[in-house]
Amino acid sequence: MDNLADAFLKLDRKEIALLKAIERGMRHCEWVPAEDLMAKTRLSPKAVIGGLSKLLAKKLVFKTKEPYEGYAIGFAAYDLIALSDLVDRDVVLSLGDLLGVGKESVVLEALGRASSPPAAEMDAAEGAEEVADELPLAVKFHRQGETSFKQIRRVRDHLADLPRCAWIHAARLGAAKEFKTLKRLYPEVSVPRPVALSHHAVVMEHFGGTELYRVDLEEPEGWLEAILEEAAAAWRRGIVHADLSPYNVLVREDGEMAIIDWPQAVSRTHPRARELLERDMKNVVSHFQRKYRLDLELEEALAFVLGESDEGVKEDQKISREKKEDGRPS
């Protein structure tokens, strides 16, 4: 992964076309036969065979001979497919350092341009475009399904009969869910601005800052209140994070904060929504109790998030009523 940019630069167009064709073929849970690749890429048999042997040597493609000769990709190639798409769409202009490796993702910094600057930036008249062009990004490549399938493979000594595509679906779904949630929450809730989605990769604003668990805050009360306010704002938008913890809150020296890592979020109509919200609040409150000796009780924090939000819902309904009366879409 360190060499994602290098690997990308060393790929030619034919190799990218082959990787994309294998990925499309794998959506149907198969090792993809070479003949399918010829049909799908419209490359000559010679070009397909040459391209595949280069990709096999780079370990970007795997081959099986049983039950028929077929090809498959892993996460390294999948990352390259998403990156190639993001570069083609002019979303990503260059890649930077590794920002984080989580249980279920690899996050890289990048420089890019936002496909659609938000209304506030558009209104800022001159200079708005330069701001969008210089946008520091975080590209999160989802990895859902990776560990579980590796474990299965470890105990099974041949790979051919395993549905290699399951991880593709899991990672793609995780990214799509995270992107949709960010779009639903931004900008009402402090989350990184969503920029683009490609395959299993979510592109968002690089927020900067440090994870809450790694900092020593000077005024912890204010930060705790800010986090609870964001949780309340998310609840008002109908969303529970469901993995909120000091690992998923970024705080910045300029006093701004953002809640990150939303693929497992649930709707507040989900049968377990209240239980998950309570668990989120517990993770946050117990961190502040333990590290800063703050004496806020879990029940108070929960009441704050739920209580505030009831007023918020009424406010949302009022706004939407007024818009309808005005004849504007809500």
Ligand SMILES: Nc1ncnc2c1ncn2[C@@H]1O[C@H](COP(=O)(O)OP(=O)(O)OP(=O)(O)O)[C@@H](O)[C@H]1O
């Ligand atoms: N928008 C962002 N701006 C700055 N840094 C980010 C951003 N998104 C992610 N990071 C960094 O990458 C790390 C991992 O990201 P994230 O928490 O979203 O995924 P994850 O940790 O893999 O998920 P999980 O919590 O399931 O393991 C974060 O802890 C943070 O350091």
Ligand SMILES: [Mg+2]
């Ligand atoms: Mg995380």
